[in-house]
Amino acid sequence: MNAKSILIDQLNACYHDKSWFIPLQDILKDLSAEQAANEHASKQSIWGIVNHLIFWNEKWLERFEVGNFEIDGEINNDDTFYVDPDTINDSEWNRTLQRLETVFRSWTVALEESDEFKLTSEIPSYYNAPWWGVVSNLSIHNAYHIGQIMLLKKTMQNQ
Template structure:
């Protein structure tokens, strides 16, 4: 077993493969836009967390592909949870899900095509962390938010059953 196969296993457990928890694709596939936009008392929604995951996975994929981590322009993490309130409809939700699938598939392809040397290479502008460490931490970040999404889905569905 090598670093690449471990990362691919972690990556696919987050989105496609049943493992210790349901993969994100399976959790989201039967949700309607109104359910995805439902907010709990903390003002979190599945849609906002999905947007956050899309942002960070796209950002790190760009960094991985360009081998450049530019930290000169700070990112307000709260802004990555933004959901435009006007087009909250099924079409926009489907577009969001497609973008999520695209970034997960693109990461999977990038990892499959990676060499061990690339994964061992340090990122000088990011604490000299190796790429495998950054990708592994991205998987942990995804898993954390997948847990939140699952909990929000259960809360939303439970509430809707009580109201029926």
């Protein structure tokens, strides 16, 4: 097994492969827009966390595809959780879910088409971290937030 197959396995486990935890696709499939946008005591919503995951997965995918990049210090992480209250409807929620599916599918394709050299190459503008490490940490980030989403959903179901 090589780095590429391990990274693809990690991303798939986060999104759609049943493994150690319920994958994100399964957690989200029966939620309405209203349920997804509901803010809990933590002031977070499932929709907001999904937006955050989409933002960072798209951002790192873009960086991966471009190769050399500069880190944008202008990103306010809190803004990545934003849900526009004027667009809380099932149509927009379904668009959000489609974006989520697209970015996970795009990551799989990008990794399948990459070579091992790309994955072992270092990113000078990002602490000389190798790409395999960055993508692996992205999967850990995804898993962390999937756990939050699962807890929010269980809280909602128990109310």
